[in-house]
Amino acid sequence: xxxxxxxxxxxxxxxxxxxxxGGWRAAVGSTADYDRWAAGLRAWRAxxxxxxxxxxxxALAPNGHNTQPWRFRVGDxxxxxxxxxxxxxxxxxxxxxxxxTSLGAAAETLAVAGVALGRPGEVEAEGEGIAYVHGAGxxxxxxxxxxxxxxxxxxxDYDCRPLAAEDAAALAAAAALPGVRIVLVTExxxxxxxxxxxxxxxxxxxxDAAFMAELxxxxxxxxxxxxxxxxGLYAGASGNPSIPTWLGxxxxxxxxxxxxxxxxxxxxxxxxxxxxVVFAEEAGPRGWIQVGxxxxxxxxxxxxxxxxxxxxxxxVEVAALRPELAALAGEPGQRPDLLIRFGFGPxxxxxxxxxxxxVLA
Ligand SMILES: Cc1cc2nc3c(=O)[nH]c(=O)nc-3n(C[C@H](O)[C@H](O)[C@H](O)COP(=O)(O)O)c2cc1C
Numbered sequence: 001x002x003x004x005x006x007x008x009x010x011x012x013x014x015x016x017x018x019x020x021x022g023g024w025r026a027a028v029g030s031t032a033d034y035d036r037w038a039a040g041l042r043a044w045r046a047x048x049x050x051x052x053x054x055x056x057x058x059a060l061a062p063n064g065h066n067t068q069p070w071r072f073r074v075g076d077x078x079x080x081x082x083x084x085x086x087x088x089x090x091x092x093x094x095x096x097x098x099x100x101t102s103l104g105a106a107a108e109t110l111a112v113a114g115v116a117l118g119r120p121g122e123v124e125a126e127g128e129g130i131a132y133v134h135g136a137g138x139x140x141x142x143x144x145x146x147x148x149x150x151x152x153x154x155x156x157d158y159d160c161r162p163l164a165a166e167d168a169a170a171l172a173a174a175a176a177l178p179g180v181r182i183v184l185v186t187e188x189x190x191x192x193x194x195x196x197x198x199x200x201x202x203x204x205x206x207x208d209a210a211f212m213a214e215l216x217x218x219x220x221x222x223x224x225x226x227x228x229x230x231x232g233l234y235a236g237a238s239g240n241p242s243i244p245t246w247l248g249x250x251x252x253x254x255x256x257x258x259x260x261x262x263x264x265x266x267x268x269x270x271x272x273x274x275x276x277v278v279f280a281e282e283a284g285p286r287g288w289i290q291v292g293x294x295x296x297x298x299x300x301x302x303x304x305x306x307x308x309x310x311x312x313x314x315x316v317e318v319a320a321l322r323p324e325l326a327a328l329a330g331e332p333g334q335r336p337d338l339l340i341r342f343g344f345g346p347x348x349x350x351x352x353x354x355x356x357x358x359v360l361a
Contacts, residue, residue, distance in 0.1 A: 019244065027244035029224030031236060031349070037227055038350040042149030047139040049117040054079065056356045057113040057148050061296055062311075063102035065089050065218040066351050068231050070103055073361040078121075081107055082129040082361055091214040092205075092317055100285040101337065103130055104292020109148055110134075111293075112300065116145035123293065125286045144174070147303035152350055154308035155238045158271040158343030162186065167305055168274070171342070174301030175294040179281045182294065183329040186274035193328055194315075194339070195269035199262045201314025201321050206258040220352065221248030230354035237351045265312065273343035275312070277329035280337050291337045302342055309342040 019027060042060060045053060055072045058081070063069060069087035073080040081103050088099055107123045110132040114121050121134025163171075168184055175182050185194060205211045219233050220226040222242040226234040235242060243251075269275075278295060280287030302309045315321040316336050325336045 024244065027224065027246075028222035028242040029227065031223050031242060034223030034227060034234075034236070035349060038352065041353050042350065044146065044149055047117045049119075051079065051119070052356050052360070054110055054113050054117060054119060055359065058106040058109045059353055059356065059359050060148055060151070061102065061105035061109045061292075062151075062153055062299060063105065064093055064098035065215070066232050066234075067218065068102075068354055068359065069099045070106055070359060071361040072359055077134060079110060079132045079134070080126070080129055080361070081110075081132070089214055089218070091208075091210045096285075097288050097337070098313075100288035101292035101295065104289035105296035105299075106292075107132055107289065108293035108296040112142050112144045112297075113148060115140055115142040123289075125289050130289060144297065144300035144304065147300040151299050151303040152237070152347065153310050154345060154348055155268070155310050156308070156345045156348055157267050158273065158308060158341075158345035160271050161273060161344045163273045163307065163342070167307065170305070171276070171298055171301050171307070175276075175278075175298035177290055177294045177297070179287060179290040180294040181279045181281070181331070182298070183277045183279070183331065184274055185277065185329065190328060191269065191272070191275065194275050194312075194325075195266055197315040197321055197325055197328070198265050198269055198312045198339070199314075201318040202261050202265050203258055204318045204320075205314060206256075206261060216249065216252055219248065219252070221245050226352040230352050230358070232352065234349065234351050236349040239348055265314075268310070269312065269341060271343065271345070272341040273307075274341070276338070276340045276342065277325065277331075277336050278338040278340070279326075279329075279331055279334050283335055288337065295338055295340070298340065306344070307342055308345045308347075309340055312339050312341050315339060 051074050067087040067089060069084045071082045071084050083099055093099060107130045111123050114134050116139060118137055118139035119134040120137050121132050124131045124133060172182055172184055221235050225245055278291050280291045299309055315325040316339055322336055326332055326334045
């Protein structure tokens, strides 16, 4: 970490010298402006609400690399969620597993927000996508609704505090959906083995030039770029300082090394209270949609309790590590779909989103 910060510091000094302080500020933008913008994206607006309001909330769902690989088609009494294949991440997600999981998370957000905003309905998997089929009714409180705008993927070190048994049970219960199995791991020796798997997966991915190129293409190094694109992995949301894009691209191999990332993930795992390993009964889009729905329910339930969560999917994405992860979770022979760590820790800046108009089909 110190090494990483030192490289950042040197790069920042070199960058300011090259661009001048004014040029630097113009290149990166303002974190205060960004935080205001990100808060505005997430504000809860009281009902009655237009259907576009449901779409805005659904698009706050977690999604791989924050590519937001969805389009929403609003019809009479239904909202279809369609895959946006231009926003696939073919290297990390060659079979579109994460894409369908992301769409499932958005669909579940519609179902939660629909109750709270007077459009209660059902999620139905369809051939080309998902349909949220809803009626019009009185807005009713939903225990997870207020968390939609407060949820985030928190890629920070946590504080090692364990979860109370009733909190763990509540998260598992919130995520219990047909076709999905969630295994919670909290025992220290098993967590140690999970940490080693995450680090092993990280080593494989960092040695893969195509994986690193795809990841780099989705990094937004500063508030200005994150607000302009409305997508991608904003550096601040991973606890990193803002730097101009040209500088970020050139120093990325020095600030993100296999050793620095291995140490970072080991620390993140060691400070977490536990992990959830999620399995779908059905391998394919229908099963992965269910996984996404369960994942979002887990994340929203965690948020209501001020419990942080973050994905550590390296042993899911590196196919050779899946058997060991499944065995560790007591499901030998199954394909694991998600690995999520949870615990207590700070909030980080929120991630960007595109305007609603850009995600309407
Ligand atoms: C299927 C899926 C897989 C993901 N995998 C990872 C992962 O391995 N590592 C990670 O840091 N974030 C992962 N994420 C989190 C996304 O990067 C995150 O949801 C996105 O950047 C938006 O940020 P937010 O969740 O804070 O709104 C994943 C999300 C989904 C839905």
